[in-house]
Amino acid sequence: MKINSFLTLLFIFGVSSLRAQQPNIVWITSEDNSIHYMKLFDSNGVETPNIERLAQHGVKFNRTFSNTSVCSAARSTLITGVYGPKLATHYHRAEQKITLPENIKMFPEYLRNAGYYTTNNLKEDYNIYKGVDVWDDSSKDANWKNRKNGQPFFHVYNIGTTHEGIVHFSEEKMKSSSTITAIDSVFIQPNHPNTQNFKYTNAFYRDQIQKMDTEVGQVIKALEEEGLLKNTIIFYYADHGGVLPNSKGYLKETGLHVPLVVYLPEKYKNLSPFSIGSSTNAFVSFVDFGATVLNLAGIEIPKTIDGKPFLGKNIKAKKLVKQDEAFGYADRFDEKYDMVRSLRKGNLKYIRNFQPFNIDGLMNNYRYKQLAYSEWKSLFDNGQLRPIQSSFFEPKTSEELYDVENDPFETINLANNPAYTKERSQLRNILNSWIKKMPDLSFYPEYYLIKDAFKNPIAFGKAHRKNINRYLKIANLQLTSFEKAKPKLLKYLKSSDELERLWALTVCSSFGEKAKEFSLEIEKIMSSDTLLLNRMRATEFFAITGIKDTSYEMINILYQSKNETEALLILNAIVLQRDFYQKLDFMIDITKIDNRVRENKLIVERLKYLELK
Template identity: 60%
Template sequence: MHSSKFSLVLSLTLFSILSACDSKPVELAPPNIVWITSEDNSKHYMDLFDDHGTQTPNIEKLADHGIRFTHAFSNAAVCSAARSTLISGSYGPRLGTHYHRKLEKVPMPEGQEMFPYYLKQAGYHTTNNSKEDYNIFKSDSVWDESSKKATWKTRKPNQPFFHVFNIGTTHEGKLHFTEEDVKAGTKTNPDSTFIFPNHPQTELFKYTNALYLDKIKQMDAEVGQVVDELKKEGLLENTFIFYFGDHGGVLPGSKGYLYESGLHVPLVVYIPSKYENSINLEPNTRSDAFVSFVDFGPTVLNLAGATIPEGIDGKPFLGKDVTKKDLANKNESFSYADRFDEKYDMVRALRKGKYKYIRNYQAFNFDGLMNEYRYKQPGYREWKNLYEAGELNAIQSQFFEPKPVEALYDLEADPYETNNLANKEGYANTLLEMRENLNSRVKNMPDLSFYPEFYLIENAFENPTRFGQRHKTDIQNYIDIANLSLGNFNSVKSKIETSLKSSDPWIRYWALITCSNFGKDAIALKDQIKTMSITDNEAINRVRAAEFLGLIGAESPIKIMTDALYNTEDSSEALLILNSMTLMKECKLKYAFDIDRSRLKNNMLSIKLIKIRVDYLAS
């Protein structure tokens, strides 16, 4: 080559290199984002996440081009509470959105909207097909369309979209089968299935597991149909796809309970090729970062480049300014369970790394307490019948017996939470650390559930977060009384006695619950509590006092509870009273109630949940 030509080529090459260095990176258009949710399935039924699961080829294909999150959690173990967390990006006990089914809807905190609102503000088309089930008042500015016909196809040309597609194939109701269904068999061989160690190892449970694995496969095919539709329209290269379960379930003892089978969900995020450089994780990898439903909305907003509002609890786990170090440090998840339909309880849980801490604030409310919809599933009925017949081992029986006030599990050694380490040698420091962590969370939130639900409906639900802040000190005091259950009775007896005499009815309320947690250990306070069962000016405290006396066999609770039920004009208070009556019917002493329906006020039997309880008590 002549030197002049060589010089020209060299100059052009250098110019090209310099120009490339000076040029700005190509700015990508906002991506599309699709959520595909399947109802009521924890990670335990998919081979992608669990050794005992079935293959899900369509979801696995998404993982081949995306991230498989091995520690994704719903913050609540039931639909409306879980979905309210998803849509708000905040913890339910702070917002008042954590009861299922809602008796009253609540507003979002002042100045905040459900997260799709911020996508719309950024120019997105937002559609939901079709389940909402929020415990929050929804404004018209959240969805462009929310219905069974909602589709991204109604957007304007080149408009980015956020679309939610809900699959009900795996819902709990699919396990309300008949004897004829059992005879028809399943595609999955029942003998090949794995039965959790806390379940009875019976033919019925084999069939139930096999049927559910069939449903998982069917759901996977439906996921594939959604992906194929995106592919046909040439959208895969610029669409993030989140596949996840909307909470755990749905074999007995999962949905509605803060065990891993109720909370630990499958999550795969498909990464479109155009946007691989916009996140700090490579496709076809796994992440062990702990991500929870409070984080999902902020993550979508972050990927979309939209505003993440101040004051929400969640943090993004993908997109701008999220580093691998950030993800490596995410190792905690907080969860909550309260009323589930007509069944009341109050449980909080914290997972950190391999350890799980569960705080049962009303430990005498055993897990298996009658919950009408649960017991439509034949597996539940068989489990209870075997317990009553004395045919279960100690682990299988735990579901129908009073719970520990606190429990600690090593999930690597004990993934099905059967061996409580709370009082075991060598775990004292871990227990204390987890206890203090959870205690700090509920105090600083603050957690509204330390008031009874009926009181919140009457006094707080116009603006729950403001009510919580104004009464934060009171709530912290109630938590301190509740935490007396964690000590030795003799060491806290004088504090309980003082609390039972408090002028604050909710101090007395938690002191009575604490006594019920201690059971017969608190018998020295029997006379004081007997007086309260007659004289306390709060009906629910008279009921709680009678509950303690009934649990220890000191006095029949029937008259006090029944009178309180007849006298209340508040349906939500009646529902809480009926929960105590159901506990009395099912506890060891099996008290029998004869409710005169004509004495119930305000047409209460027109309320489905109340009628369910009254009918059960009469059975």
């Protein structure tokens, strides 16, 4: 045999040997369910025998977090391994997709470049322009079967059975249809009203989780029948928390704390630092999933990925179990705006509300298609809720702190409890450091980011890091007394920096009537500020405090907006004032709204709601 032929055969053998050692990896992703409804993780949940069998032959991760609580933002974190506020991928759904910098890729592209066959069936839902090299196939027919002989594969299988849309049933269906799960047997969260509606929704949802488990079993069976199970590592997880009110779209544990089970066949059990059939309380997040898959495949993890691997070679259990932190973020979900960040550390959960005057229960059209949401709001309006149930429809505090082991539904705020002063300070500092490190782009308005940051958000963040740190410093004046904040607030209200004025106004609204001594300065901003958003925040201050009726001014500000995302934020303020503060009617003349603005889908939703009310 010629030496060249021999070397060619040796090379082919070497590549084949490498491929033979690389595991197939399958992600089975269910939509919209947290740990609270599966018996494998919570005693109040239902049995999921197929997922439970995966856990018997794998590892159960008890502390897994989706980083954010809605699909497009969560999936954007999953596919990049980069925190959403750093990339501006955390809005649901973005009015425009962001462009990834050249040095950041969707991680399946690294797998594909290393010889993996990559497929996705079916849902993508990224807030990012997708490269052509991410998937060999992403469609309803995508499967591992079309790969080359012996080629390792990475396959994502999405299950929509538990998606929020399944609980958008009518009253007629609720009255006429029974559930497999006994309605009177279900656990009702303490912050929810214990009504027949909530009981039925809980039971119906648990039925769907059991249907989803059957679909998980079908994927496993297909792998087994093709003789692939012995070479395939399987992740089962949910793409974020559940569909019941105050879960999806919120930074509660029911929105962020998701199930994760990883099955490892005998030949790959050495890739887990934990023994097969065990569980761990090590904290892992979606930002870690891409790094973990690359590590399992033996592929070098790019430095641009924020996450750290929790499986694969050179991962030590002793180090992992010390991981006890997970970060969360929430901004605009559909037409509803807010800005919230969270940190779970051990058994404590810290939530930072940057706009605490925003009401969690503010109308979101998709959420309120669920009868349970509508009933909850109606009970609140009629004064039929206990205080623990009413808080969803009331202004928040700037800081929240919960012991989630003893208070899993976050009902007792410990932020001002003297016994937790040290812990609150520690978690506040960790969260602030994380915000600065990214840096968090949300300190700029969304419409500003779309215009100036979406073509390269990383470069924008680096160039504006000092500004972001300064705006954070202003926002954190909320966390001190008004007397201490007062001289600094006056300085920032008069600042030549438009966004310094914006954040000073936001802080003033957070202080409410305490800040009424700034009324003259804020009135100047309302009438003549160069930034339309500042004029809106000024009118919002007067509406929140009740100092004066500014509905006319707010409507005219809406008419002046030529930007859909800016106008959406103005409408958010209008709905907030109409439903929860001054409760005035806003007589909007749709013909005076900019043509392009009023054609926007989310704007249409808001205007439709304002007309129907």
